[in-house]
Amino acid sequence: xxxxxxxxxxxxxxxxxxxxxxxxxxxxxxxxxxxxxxxxxxxxxxxxxxxxxxxxxxxxxxxxxxxxxxxxxxxxxxxxxxxxxxxxxxxxxxxxxxxxxxxxxxxxxxxxxxxxxxxxxxxxxxxxxxxxxxxxxxxxxxxxxxxxxxxxxxxxxxxxxxxxxxxxxxxxxxxxxxxxxxxxxxxxxxxxxxxxxxxxxxxxxxxxxxxxxxxxxxxxxxxxxxxxxxxxxxxxxxxxxxxxxxxxxxxxxxxxxxxxxxxxxxxxxxxxxxxxxxxxxxxxxxxxxxxxxxxxxxxxxxxxxxxxxxxxxxxxxxxxxxxxxxx
Amino acid sequence: xxxxxxxxxxxxxxxxxxxxxxxxxxxxxxxxxxxxxxxxxxxxxxxxxxxxxxxxxxxxxxxxxxxxxxxxxxxxxxxxxxxxxxxxxxxxxxxxxxxxxxxxxxxxxxxxxxxxxxxxxxxxxxxxxxxxxxxxxxxxxxxxxxxxxxxxxxxxxxxxxxxxxxxxxxxxxxxxxxxxxxxxxxxxxxxxxxxxxxxxxxxxxxxxxxxxxxxxxxxxxxxxxxxxxxxxxxxxxxxxxxxxxxxxxxxxxxxxxxxxxxxxxxxxxxxxxxxxxxxxxxxxxxxxxxxxxxxxxxxxxxxxxxxxxxxxxxxxxxxxxxxxxxxxxxxxxxxxxxxxxxxxxxxxxxxxxxxxxxxxxxxxxxxxxxxxxxxxxxxxxxxxxxxxxxxxxxxxxxxxxxxxxxxxxxxxxxxxxxxxxxxxxxxxxxxxxxxxxxxxxxxxxxxxxxx
Numbered sequence: 132x133x134x135x136x137x138x139x140x141x142x143x144x145x146x147x148x149x150x151x152x153x154x155x156x157x158x159x160x161x162x163x164x165x166x167x168x169x170x171x172x173x174x175x176x177x178x179x180x181x182x183x184x185x186x187x188x189x190x191x192x193x194x195x196x197x198x199x200x201x202x203x204x205x206x207x208x209x210x211x212x213x214x215x216x217x218x219x220x221x222x223x224x225x226x227x228x229x230x231x232x233x234x235x236x237x238x239x240x241x242x243x244x245x246x247x248x249x250x251x252x253x254x255x256x257x258x259x260x261x262x263x264x265x266x267x268x269x270x271x272x273x274x275x276x277x278x279x280x281x282x283x284x285x286x287x288x289x290x291x292x293x294x295x296x297x298x299x300x301x302x303x304x305x306x307x308x309x310x311x312x313x314x315x316x317x318x319x320x321x322x323x324x325x326x327x328x329x330x331x332x333x334x335x336x337x338x339x340x341x342x343x344x345x346x347x348x349x350x351x352x353x354x355x356x357x358x359x360x361x362x363x364x365x366x367x368x369x370x371x372x373x374x375x376x377x378x379x380x381x382x383x384x385x386x387x388x389x390x391x392x393x394x395x396x397x398x399x400x401x402x403x404x405x406x407x408x409x410x411x412x413x414x415x416x417x418x419x420x421x422x423x424x425x426x427x428x429x430x431x432x433x434x435x436x437x438x439x440x441x442x443x444x445x446x447x448x449x450x451x452x453x454x455x456x457x458x
Numbered sequence: 459x460x461x462x463x464x465x466x467x468x469x470x471x472x473x474x475x476x477x478x479x480x481x482x483x484x485x486x487x488x489x490x491x492x493x494x495x496x497x498x499x500x501x502x503x504x505x506x507x508x509x510x511x512x513x514x515x516x517x518x519x520x521x522x523x524x525x526x527x528x529x530x531x532x533x534x535x536x537x538x539x540x541x542x543x544x545x546x547x548x549x550x551x552x553x554x555x556x557x558x559x560x561x562x563x564x565x566x567x568x569x570x571x572x573x574x575x576x577x578x579x580x581x582x583x584x585x586x587x588x589x590x591x592x593x594x595x596x597x598x599x600x601x602x603x604x605x606x607x608x609x610x611x612x613x614x615x616x617x618x619x620x621x622x623x624x625x626x627x628x629x630x631x632x633x634x635x636x637x638x639x640x641x642x643x644x645x646x647x648x649x650x651x652x653x654x655x656x657x658x659x660x661x662x663x664x665x666x667x668x669x670x671x672x673x674x675x676x677x678x679x680x681x682x683x684x685x686x687x688x689x690x691x692x693x694x695x696x697x698x699x700x701x702x703x704x705x706x707x708x709x710x711x712x713x714x715x716x717x718x719x720x721x722x723x724x725x726x727x728x729x730x731x732x733x734x735x736x737x738x739x740x741x742x743x744x745x746x747x748x749x750x751x752x753x754x755x756x757x758x759x760x761x762x763x764x765x766x767x768x769x770x771x772x773x774x775x776x777x778x779x780x781x782x783x784x785x786x787x788x789x790x791x792x793x794x795x796x797x798x799x800x801x802x803x804x805x806x807x808x809x810x811x812x813x814x815x816x817x818x819x820x821x822x823x824x825x826x827x828x829x830x831x832x833x834x835x836x837x838x839x840x841x842x843x844x845x846x847x848x849x850x851x852x853x854x855x856x857x858x859x860x861x862x863x864x865x866x867x868x869x870x871x872x873x874x875x876x877x878x879x880x881x882x883x884x885x886x887x888x889x890x891x892x893x894x895x896x897x898x899x900x901x902x903x904x905x906x907x908x909x
Contacts, residue, residue: 231600231662231673235680244659246679251672283660285600287612293600293660314647317839318625319795323808325826327768333870346876353884387896400893407889411882448893 172199173292175229175284177258180218182299186211195299203299205277210305213263216249216298219256220284222291226256230286231293234260236267236301237281238274245271249282264303272309277302392447399443406437480511481782484565484740485535488512489526491519491551492540500540503706506732510782512536512739524550532562536739539579541571541703546578553582560695567738571703572596572641586689587646588699591663591677597642597685597701599661604637605716614639616715617685619726620655624793627842629742630654630733634726637713640702642683650689652841654698654734657683686734694844698738706731736782743843744780745788748817750850751775752834755822764853766861767829772822773798775811775836777846787817799835802828802854829856 176199184193184206192212197203208214216234219226228251237244245268249258264272271278277300285293303309333339392400410433417426480486488507490496497504497516504514515534517524519542526534537559539547556566568579573594580590598612608614615638622628636655642663645651657663663677678684689697704710711728736742753760755770765771777796779788790796796819800807806826811819826832832854838846865871 228672230664230671231598231660233662233673233676233679235659244680246662246676248674248676250674285660287598287600287610289609291600295660315649317649317841319797319810320808322797322810323799323805325800325806325824327824327827331868333868336869339869339872342873343876346873346880350880350883354887385896386890386894388894392894404889404893407886411886444893451896 172296173285173294174223174290175220175286175292175294176222176296177218177220177256177282177284180216180298182206183215183217184208184212185215187213197298199294199296199298202297205300205302207302207304208264209303210264210307213261214301215259215261217257217259220249220251220258221256222286226254228254228256229284231283232258233283234262235279235281235283236262236271237279238271239276239279240274241270243270264305267303269309269311270313272303272305273311274303388448388451392444392451395450396443396447399440400447402436402440403444406433406440409433410437481736481741482510482512482535482739483744483780484563486512487534488514488536488538488739489524489534490514490516490538490540491524491542491547492516492538493518493543496540499707499709502708502711502728503731506728507735510736510741519544519547519551521550524548526551526555526559526564532559532564534564536565536567538567538569540569541574542576545574546576551578553578553585556582557585560691560697561693563693563695565696565738565740567698567700567735569700569703569706570641570643572701583643583699586697586699587648587651588684588687588689589644589646590699590701591641591643592665594665594667595641595663595677596666597638597640597657597661597663597683599658601660601718602658605718605720607713607715608639614715615658615661616717616723617655617658619730622791625791626794626840627743627791629737629842630730632726632729632733634724634729636685636730637705637710637715637725637727638685638702639704639710640685640700642678642685642701643687643699644678644682645684645687649839649841650691651687652690653684653687655684655686655730656681657685688738688842690842690844692845694740694744696738696740698734700734737842740844741780741782745838745844745846746778746780746785747836747846747848748776748778749774750834750836750848752850752852761850762852764855765825766855766857767825767827769825770822771825772820773811773834774814774818774820775848776818777838778817779843787815789813789816794840796836796838799837800826800832801835802830802832805835806832825854829854 178198180197182193182195182197182203183191185191186209193206195203195206206214220229220232221227222229232249232251234247234249235244236247247260247262247266249260251258267278279297280299280301282296282298283293284296285291410430413421413426413429413433416429417423421429490504492500507514526532526537539551542548560566568583570579570590572591575590575593583590596613597615599615600612602616603609603612604614604616617636617638619632619634619636620628620630622631638655642657642661645653657678657680659680661683662673662679663683664673665675665677669675685701687699689699691697700706705727710725711731713725713727715723715725717723733742751760751774753762753772754765755772775796775798777788778785780786790813795810796813798807798809798811798821799805800809800823806828807823809821809823811821814820830853832852834850834852836846836848865875
């Protein structure tokens with residue numbers, strides 16, 4: 132068709148020239164007229180619309196009429212069923228065949244849309260389309276909102292005015308929900324935070340304090356109320372068990388031999404006691420801050436003193452026992 | 459990475475081979491595979507390239523001297539493939555050669571002529587997860603066609619310039635719409651392939667020969683149509699496929715069109731072409747890691763090789779982005795997040811980094827209570843920006859024996875501590891008693907029993 136083409140080019144050049152002149156005034160903010168999202172009725176339209184939902188070889192479960200101004204309400208689609216549309220496409224006055232006649236099926240939430248071209252019989256405008264459940268992509272089948280059905284009709288030529296007509300909604304009700312794994316995309320992923328093991332827990336403080344009290348009381352019990360007035364008063368005022376607990380004081384523990392032993396062997400007695408106290412102090416320092424090597428060094432030094440002074444002190448004690456002092 | 463001798467050599471050779479500064483980080487050598495007469499047809503397009511410092515070498519597909527490699531080394535940094543007039547590009551530009559070119563970090567801009575797509579080109583595109591339509595498939599739209607030049611056959615479309623999304627960088631937006639005439643193709647689900655320019659809702663790609671009267675079987679419809687799409691390979695080499703060979707011609711650069719409401723619009727094609735080439739030839743969308751620092755919160759030492767479990771750690775990374783005028787701090791899109799993973803086999807943490815100042819991203823966290831070899835991993839892969847995958851390996855040690863909580867701070871241990879104290883005190887008193895106690899007559903019997 133060289134003639135048409137050259138004509139087109141000529142018209143392009145002509146209009147181009149016109150706009151080249153007028154461009155500064157006419158250029159405006161770029162606004163696009165894309166196919167509208169909702170309903171837009173141009174010159175293309177249809178009549179005698181019928182929607183049928185049926186399983187193969189069975190009678191129709193749903194049959195509804197629809198028109199451009201009167202979309203059908205929500206219809207449901209089960210497994211093994213098909214949505215069938217039959218209608219007559221028209222342009223301006225009479226039935227006609229457009230170049231583009233698609234049924235668009237859209238999930239409103241994700242804005243994903245797929246298409247099914249209508250089959251049109253010659254120029255009679257009689258068109259139909261069959262959409263089995265299996266042909267609808269899983270990503271649309273698993274949509275939570277009903278799917279939006281739209282007819283898009285258009286053709287080339289001057290002032291043909293395409294149409295975008297919403298004809299109804301479709302709700303797939305499958306026995307087994309469609310499974311769809313979205314494809315991998317490079318984007319930010321969900322955050323991950325490490326879950327720490329729980330910190331070790333201590334028993335309730337009150338319980339600890341009760342037993343702490345009991346342990347400390349045992350020391351008091353061991354030593355005995357040294358300051359208590361006398362044994363006779365005690366035995367009168369306390370039951371037997373308590374007097375038994377307060378062992379040492381009641382047994383008559385005393386420091387009566389201290390003056391005589393200090394007189395007999397003062398150095399070894401005091402050193403022995405001091406070395407025992409120092410040994411305990413060494414272990415306390417080990418617990419608090421010292422390391423093992425320092426502890427061993429200090430402890431072995433103290434041990435020498437303890438052995439030497441202990442010999443003197445214990446010999447003194449033995450001598451006193453053998454002498455039966457204070458009996 | 460920056461210290462690699464190859465990179466230094468490449469930089470030096472670029473510096474000495476020509477004094478002209480080039481806008482691209484990948485180099486300035488461009489091979490243009492074209493036919494006779496294309497230099498006049500695309501004169502503005504090529505001039506724009508020359509202005510930005512590219513050295514263009516024009517070769518016919520049939521030329522025997524045409525080669526992308528010499529002694530196994532790439533001799534061009536970029537290639538522009540205009541459609542050949544014959545059925546194929548010839549033996550020097552097989553799909554295998556093109557793939558090898560991309561694998562060795564070369565960038566390709568591929569233009570398609572809808573009425574003669576070489577089978578080899580289709581094979582090459584398929585390998586990249588791009589599905590070109592068969593011969594003679596063209597795009598049309600009865601809503602957005604140009605009212606002045608395509609009033610009858612609706613084959614020239616006014617396509618909204620790509621706007622990008624809040625979680626993606628877009629380098630392709632233009633003031634004026636793109637005037638399109640050609641075809642559209644579909645792309646696969648690979649994350650490496652991304653659409654740049656898409657069809658409108660009413661657009662469809664149909665067979666202009668078979669389906670001239672009625673479209674039985676369109677190749678693609680609506681937003682499934684890609685007019686321009688790009689592949690960024692894992693080595694950051696870029697391939698851009700343009701579904702038309704006329705949109706970058708002088709004719710389309712200067713075109714004036716009429717929208718549906720009768721208003722005239724200028725063509726945004728020149729700006730679009732410039733931005734598309736900038737991106738494809740790695741002037742834009744190229745990221746660089748300037749500095750990575752990790753350390754303990756409250757300590758000044760950085761990048762120590764060893765930390766302890768439950769240490770409070772912090773991580774800072776500085777990112778830059780290449781623009782045609784040089785390196786600038788990289789500011790991620792508002793709904794995108796630069797993320798840090800702290801991994802030992804699996805990520806124990808994946809944290810969104812906060813941008814403390816432009817291009818500086820920071821996060822702090824408590825090291826997990828698992829010891830082992832961990833790494834700070836910055837795995838930033840997004841459409842249209844070059845991929846970053848940086849890993850710093852460190853040791854996470856467990857508590858030393860003197861780093862645990864002391865027993866006096868644990869209330870449950872108080873009873874046992876008191877037991878030790880009481881035993882020591884009792885022992886001390888016993889020693890005193892043993893040394894200096896004298897038996898008294900009153901308790902003699904009982905004492906004998908006991909001692």
